[in-house]
Amino acid sequence: MLVLGNVVTRALRALRWLMLLAVTAAAFAEDDLPQGMHPALVGIDWAQATRVEVDLGDHLYEPDRIMLHKGKPYKLTLNNVGRFAHDMVGGSLFDESVIALRMVNSNAGRVIADRVNSVYVRPKHTIELWLVPLMEGEYSFYCSLNGHREDGMEGVVTIVP
Ligand SMILES: [Cu+2]
Secondary structure (H helix, E strand, O other): OHHHHHHHHHHHHHHHHHHHHHHHHHHHHOOOOOOOOOHHHOOOOHHHOEEEEEEEEOOEEEOOEEEEEOOOOEEEEEEEOOOOOEEEEOOOOOOOOOEEEEEEEEOOEEEEOOOOOEEEEOOOOEEEEEEEEOOOEEEEEEOOOOOOOOOOOEEEEEEEO
């Protein structure tokens, strides 16, 4: 009887955890900002974000020079229009002092993250980076897949006032 009681108690505890997880998942379904978000992202209206589209082809970025304004919100949309997978490695771009990242969004779902090192895009897929540029300057990015950078698959983001 005591053993059965223990099992029931444990089951109830597990159920309570599951309910808590469900509530947490529901909270993330809203567009609320998570705790600990970068201060540059406070009060940003993402509906006003400028969409900047970059096509990832075999093997190049089009365009490969991108100009962004400091402090403005952007949805940097990476469209893989090639036959091969490609990625974008932020040589010097993906740095917490250079951009404040809100999230990585795609038609498969999204990742709420403060930073990424590299974004991998399958052929015919699209991934968006929601970001705010923080620091003026020129920052490199490139494709790390086999030989692509050597073929010229690299680019520069210029952040201007
Ligand atoms: Cu590539």
